[in-house]
Amino acid sequence: MQNEIHMRKLPLCSQVGQPGELGDRLVQLLQKDRIIVASHTKRPQNGFFIFIVDEKRLLENGRRTKYADIVSKISGNGRSKLVFIWQRTKPSVLKDVRHVFEELWAQQIIDAIAVVLGRYRAIRIYTYHPFTPNHCFEAGSPVLINDWDPRRGRLTHRTPSLFSQKSKMRDLFGCKVRCMGVHRPPEAVIERGNNSWRLSGTGIEMFNFMASYLNFTPEIVVNRPRNVQELERLNETSCLMSMVATGQVDLGFGKFTRLLDSEPGVTFAKEIQQDCFTWGVPEGIGNEPSIWKYYTTEFTIPSWCMVAASVAITVFFIKHFSKRLANERQIFRQYSYALFYTYASIVGATNKPQPRTFPLRVFVAHWLIYALVITSLYVAYLGSLVTVPAPEPELQDQEDLLSTSLNIGGRQQMFYILNSSAQSSVDIEQLILRYQILSPLPFYHHVRRVITRRDLAIFASKRELLHYSERFRAATNSSRRMFVLPVCVTRSYSSPFIFRAGSPFLKPVNDVLWRLIETGITLKWDDVNMDQELSQDRVFAQDTVLTLRHLYGAYVIFFSGCVLASLVFFIEMLSGRSSDFSKDITQNVRKLQDEMIYPYIN
Incomplete structure (x- = not known):
């Protein structure tokens, strides 16, 4: 507990009652920054909270405790720790402790302990487990986790921390957890068949693994659409977000992007990938390059320089x-x-x-x-133009897209994303002026229009565009595809799970996601559940040139x-200089000998 106190500020709640001698001693002994917070404050607070319980006036209006209003203003995001102190023991003390724990669980705050001071300076410490083999989503009976032995002057059990979410949430004992999914292909595919639902994708694999690892039984909540407009609204997760924020659903699974799905009262789990939002256009509508381009672009510029x-x-x-x-x-x-x-x-x-x-x-x-x-x-690269036709010219950026007469459109949420990036480029401002919000039909119909009618450029996630393009090719057995621009207009992180703000499920799910990412299992699921081109984010009809590596x-x-x-x-x-030098020496020696011998010969 000392470690927890040293890491946090201590809010002191006024207008709750007179704490008495124990409260004065706590204020004097705890050498830590303290904040005085009014009990009627409306802003959520974080910190280490100590409550000295008034046993005489604990309950108000039957089962509601007098601390209900204060507890409701404490942020249940896993950063706050709560300690409730009973200064004396009485026969109904465990009943009072249970009332307080039930009040905490109503706000989904589980980092809390109850300290009961007994006779002869004995101290008992209680907590609660919302999931046990006997009950689910209930505070249940208080659980004794430690006690103070006054004769030995120490705690009976050596525990690293009295506040442990991991021990309370690592096993849910098969309890039913209300879950709702969203159809976001290719990571999360949720489609209805004849008599059942078909679920596939990396997000679904993570959901199944999470249910098995944390040992809970998914209770799938299905909100059946009554018309096409409501179906499109459900696919945009607005309904799911509201149900998660209000507590009607405990866990949302599939794929959730920060730019699309951020709402008050909703918390994202650990992000595992980054989405690229770009344009899908008809294939082969770019400007025809010059004939000299084929002769000069076989090598890259550094290759030509070398x-x-x-x-x-x-x-x-x-x-x-x-x-x-x-x-x-x-x-x-x-x-x-x-x-x-x-x-x-x-x-x-x-x-x-x-x-x-x-x-x-x-x-x-x-x-x-x-x-x-x-x-x-x-010669081989240039000769391939005869045997293998050159790829059709494609659009490369938004400037090329503006020069066409295509209709510019997409879904309503995509318009908000595009509008948020309007200040970054003049081209985006021009595209926004031409942007048309498409009818609320399934996204596959719009992709089919791009490929068959070739009069539309659609803005969406890059992986989603590639998925539906491949789906059209497989369904029609056609070689035609939709070309996806290689540039990203904007990027956003995405997560496979969302929770209500302060949900106790957030920390255990994040711990499991960290392990899946570090071991590379998520990448393996990507390769298994998606085509190779989708898992590597490659662009169709991309030509190759000779580089320095080749x-x-x-x-x-x-x-x-x-x-x-x-x-x-x-x-x-x-060697040539040495031979010339030796020749010169030989000639000089012979000349000198001749000069010395010549007089005697004469």
Whole structure:
């Protein structure tokens, strides 16, 4: 308890009664920041609360305790700890403790203990468990968790904390928990069949695992729509949100996005992914590129720069090697011929004459291998335009979308998301002016219109657009798809569960989600329940170009040739100088000998 006190401020509630001597001693002993809070305050409070119970006037209006109003203003978000102190023991003390615990459970506050001071300085500490084999969603009888032994001067049981949500919520003993799901494909697919419901997706896998791990029985609450408009409203989770906020549903499962589903009184569980909101447009409606684009975009810009640099290095090596090698042909010493020789070797033309010296031959051998690789790759990519048709031109950003005559639209909630990003781009402001809120039909019908009629651009989640596009292709056995713009207009985190604010289910569910994320099980479920293209967020009809990664081997050969040829060149230069030096010495010695011997011969 001391650790909990040191971590929190202590609210002191006035206008509750005179605490007496015990209250004065607590105020003096607790060297901690204290806040005086009026009992009629309306703002939720967090902190460590200590209540000195007045046994004579505990109950008001039958079973309602005098602390009901104060407890209702304490935020039940797991950050507040409550201690109720009874200064004396009487036969009905456990009954009074149960009344207080029932008041706390009505507000779903479970981090609370009752301290009962007994005879001979004995102290008993009680708490309550809302889920046991004997009852569900009830405070039940108080549970003795520890007591103070006055003879030994310590607690009987050594416990790390008297406040433990984990021990109270780790096993729900098969109790029924009211749950309601939302249809948000592909993560949460909830569809009605002939006589049953079909549930699939990563969100459903998490829900089933959570029910098994926490040992509760899901009681699915179904709100049947009466018409198409209400069906669309239910899919937008507004009904589910209100039921969770008012306590009609204990847990909402599926997929819930911060931008779409944030409402007062609702708390999100741990977010497991980030949604990308973008545009779905008809396939192949982009501007036709220039014919020269196919000749220049086979390589990336860094690849072209490296090719140009390698040509310049080759010309430099040929010119300067031949200039410093006496036995090399004179024609290689000209920049014009060195450049022509390099270009001819790239395009595969016959070159005569050939290098004569060994260093230049070593370099040219590596250069020819490099040129063969580069030329073969370029010809292969360019030749594929004949055998494999080039992909149809696609829109790449919102500026391209504005240049079309497509109808711009989506659901009403998507309009709010787009409008929230209006200040970030002029293009978004122009798109908002053209935005049309579509009829409340199932989203699949709007995607089908984009693919078949090709007159609509729709704004939605990227994964949802890809899911319905693949669903249309599978249903019609057609190769036509909807193209999804690769840019994200905005992003938002999403969670598979929502709860009422202050729900005791939040902490145990978050603990389980953390373990699922750390072990990679959520990614595995993504791969199993969704197509490979959806799990990796890839875009259809994306072309590939040659990058430096593809040309890595060719450049290793080229620069190895540069290094090896340079070493051979320097070795040959040094060996040539030493041989010339020895020849000069020999000639000088012979000349000196002749001069010394010549007079005697004469």
